[in-house]
Amino acid sequence: MDQAPGSPQGPQNQGPSEARELPVCYRHPDRETGIRCTRCERPICPECMVDASVGFQCPECVRTGSGTGHAPAASRPRTLAGGTVTADPRLLTKILIGINVAVFIAGYVRPSLLNDLVLLGAWPPKPFTPTAGVAGGEWYRMVTSMFTHHEIWHIAFNMLSLWWLGGPLEAALGRLRYLAVYFVSGLSGSALAYLLASPTTETLGASGAIFGLFGATAVLMRRLNYDLRPIVALLVINLIFTFSPGMNISWQAHIGGLVAGVISGYAMVHAPRRRRALVQYGVCALVLAAVVVVTLVRTAQLT
Structure with missing residues (x-):
């Protein structure tokens, strides 16, 4: 992101x-x-x-x-995680890519639209009472920022990553479980960016969710005893770019999404068969509860 x-x-x-x-x-x-x-x-x-x-x-x-x-x-x-095998194992990945592209086109036609969708902590900042941003009651930005992109290279890189990672993961987990990992990761990235970044900084992009897919894919490959070196190498390269000076990248969103992806992905592929759904969605619910707590704490700091 x-x-x-x-x-x-x-x-x-x-x-x-x-x-x-x-x-x-x-x-x-x-x-x-x-x-x-x-x-x-x-x-x-x-x-x-x-x-x-x-x-x-x-x-x-x-x-x-x-x-x-x-x-x-x-x-x-x-599927391996207990989801239903479907005729098109990449359907949700295609839909997610379509939504991102549609929002990008809408933002290109109407640039002011991005101002209403990106993740913004608070405006104006203290000592004034914020009237815009998450602290101003616009919680929807935590979600909409996951589908907004500013430059063509930005959306192109993210959508290629989503297609490469999302398709196989959707097939391995099943649609509902894949969607749960995606949104839990994206929201966790938004929450950590909201907590640690400057409240006047605008953050946007699907990278938080995509880093979550990185984490879940690594867990899945470990579960199947696959060679982890390719995915680890790609992840390290992305982290190097994330922390490179002058790249203007939200490392908070990337790390938040990665951690949530590892946690939710582990629950998906290692949950005991007898209570699999309960463990899988229960862990996702706990991560979302943490997102809510972080958001409330940061909002209290800014208001």
Whole structure:
């Protein structure tokens, strides 16, 4: 989440004498995987994994009910995190990108619109009573700032990151759980920026939510025993840019989103099966409660 101006490869198994390549997913030949369907034993990647009572199954075995010609209601395809497998695993990612692009175009046509959507702490600042900004009662800015961008490079970079990270994560978690991680991360980024940044600084962009997707993706890859080096390297590069002098980037939003993404992502992929939904959404609710507390504390400081 930037401040406006003026404002996987799977791991390799080592044999006793030489490295041995992992098999590739039977539906995606470009993806190596160490997971196999517990029914037909075909190799499957995270996008094709369907959570079963024991291990994972491929979509075909779940759909056919292991040769019976139909799948019982209790065996509906499920993702690794317990979400429902859908025909278009990137639907929400496409919708989020569409909303960001639509807001960007609207802001380009009517530049004054951005002034009403960006994250602004308080205006005017103390000793005056704020009439605008979050401290002035405009809490909606915590959300709308997640969909606003100032420059074409800004939205282009963020949307490419959203497509690259969001699609696989949506497929692995399921739509509702993916959306929960996205908004929890974005709101956490907004809250930390509101708490630590200057109250007159305008902050905007989807980067807080995207850093949350970085964190959740790393947790997911660790859960699947994938090589973490590519995602860690990319994250380190982004953090270097975040803290580089003169970049005018809201490090508060990035760090807030990253931490929330790791926490909510861990809950999504490590929740016990028996109380999975309760743990997953309960953790998200706790993070949102922390967001509310931080917002209230900062508002009290500014009013």
